[in-house]
Amino acid sequence: MKTLRYAVIGTGMMGHEHLRNLALVRDMNGWDIQVTALIDPNEEMRESAVSLARSLGNLHANGYAKLSEVDDSSIDIYLIVSPNFTHHAIITELLPTGKPILAEKPVCTTVAQCDDLLLRLAGYPSPFWVAMEYRYMPPTARFMERLNSGEIGTLRMLSIKEHRFPFLEKVGDWNRFSENTGGTLVEKCCHHFDLMRLMVDSEPVRVFGSGAMDVNHLDERYGTRTPDIIDNAYVIIDFANGVRASLELCMFADGADPQEQLTAIGDRGKLDAFIPGPDRFWPDARERSASVVFSPRDRSAPSIDRLEIDPALAAAGDHHGSTYYQHVQFVRAVQEGGVVEVSAEDGVKAVRMGAAAQESIRTGQAIVFDQFMTDASLPSQGTAR
Ligand SMILES: NC(=O)c1ccc[n+]([C@@H]2O[C@H](COP(=O)([O-])OP(=O)(O)OC[C@H]3O[C@@H](n4cnc5c(N)ncnc54)[C@H](O)[C@@H]3O)[C@@H](O)[C@H]2O)c1
Structure with a gap:
């Protein structure tokens, strides 16, 4: 399997859960998964996530205060785990990358954003997946x-x-x-x-x-x-x-x-x-x-x-292991056209x-x-x- 380099956007409670689960996805399947970018304006959460990611074997994980500071050519997958009200703007910012996106629920917060997202995502060239762990x-x-x-x-x-x-x-x-x-x-x-x-x-x-x-x-x-x-x-x-x-x-x-x-x-x-x-x-x-x-x-x-x-x-x-199971299916969609x-x-x-x-x-x-x-x-x- 080709190396998959993740950027995690939002490193609070659920961001930390995703980091622990991505390490399990790597270890339990023998897949080459690396978290390389951790993006969060909150320094305390960002540093805590960088240190957790490194302790889980992501030796090249680095923290960034803003998404715009990350070099897109160093990322294969974007994982959005920031607060709900930021999702629509972050998805919009990521669309020109054409890269696979896993976005935490709710995908947006208003009906107007729902209409807009569907229009913008029509024909998106890579998997766009909404994280519904339940x-x-x-x-x-x-x-x-x-x-x-x-x-x-x-x-x-x-x-x-x-x-x-x-x-x-x-x-x-x-x-x-x-x-x-x-x-x-x-x-x-x-x-x-x-x-x-x-x-x-x-x-x-x-x-x-x-x-x-x-x-x-x-x-x-x-x-x-x-x-x-x-x-x-x-x-x-x-x-x-x-x-x-x-x-x-x-x-x-x-x-x-x-x-x-x-x-x-x-x-x-x-x-x-x-x-x-x-x-x-x-x-x-x-x-x-x-x-x-x-x-x-x-x-x-x-x-x-x-x-x-x-x-x-x-x-x-x-979430009873559901974050792990969802990541496995998402990787299959990315790697095997699942x-x-x-x-x-x-x-x-x-x-x-x-x-x-x-x-x-x-x-x-x-x-x-x-x-x-x-x-x-x-x-x-x-x-x-
Ligand atoms: N699927 C589930 O079961 C489940 C469970 C919990 C949370 N969530 C979702 O995960 C998301 C995050 O929730 P949480 O519980 O981790 O919240 P949290 O407050 O613990 O963490 C959110 C983090 O995002 C950061 N942030 C704020 N604006 C940002 C931006 N523009 N770019 C990057 N980071 C930014 C904050 O500084 C904070 O560290 C929410 O959308 C929430 O609904 C899903």
Whole structure:
């Protein structure tokens, strides 16, 4: 395999997770992967990333404050892990390179940027992939496999529940404001909306949401500003093929185990995936395993798949090894012309669904999704109560 030299743009919490996983991708596959450029305006994060990268064997890793300081001829792949509100401008800056790009979710933060990105990316000569790690979590992947096996019959209802801890603190507190993130249902829940499209295999036609910031961040002040990010919501989505889906998000449920539950119900049975949260947030070593359970309608015993996560992959991040699995598939797309599994269009659709849910919460009305495909002077995406 040809050497792949990565530039990592944004070296905060998730940038560090990508560095640890890229080292595993190199070591576990014997691939020649080198991280050569770490770009971040924040000196502390940049230096921490350079020292981590070097300790992981990237001996030529160097730090840069700006993307424009990096010599493009020394880079084969760009990995964007900066805050959401920077993604659109960074992608635009990278397009003339024509190089492969892996861009963290959400691919952008507004519907206008969605339209613009699709236009700019049409005919892009290299893989452009939106990082949607939740697709690659082993319990989610097994859930998909069993869903596609047809054992539940025809899918009719899909629900995704996430009960978790509040948003973590970020560099410069960018995630406290919807104008930076796109709003909670774009920032966090684009993962869930992406999973819904993948699992239902259809497009949304109507979105109705109810949510607010009821518990978290109420006492926080940044200068004169108070955060405006939703911490709990229900969202119901009708899909074109008649499947109904729902999302239940609660971000003041720190002690919940599992953190996520996926449920698919068809005319022959029900499938659940139970997904624990990241180990590092639990003080004890209590065993918390992931499983996928099929419950047939005939009341015969449910069948349970327990999933073991490779400890090296689990230790490399908060996402059950999914960051590693996604990188492997991305490298295959780059090196072998493999399929781009999460396209710009997928990334953009997930943003649009989140933005439609935010707009439904703001207005109290169901949103007809087709009418939400262009910006049409949408008002800002604040929190309704
Ligand atoms: N897929 C997932 O599960 C997942 C999980 C966490 C974060 N993320 C995404 O990763 C991205 C980063 O999140 P994070 O948690 O690492 O945030 P963070 O605040 O910890 O780190 C972001 C870093 O980007 C830097 N930065 C700001 N502007 C920049 C610019 N123009 N160019 C380069 N670097 C810049 C900041 O200084 C900071 O060090 C976000 O888009 C977030 O949504 C994805």
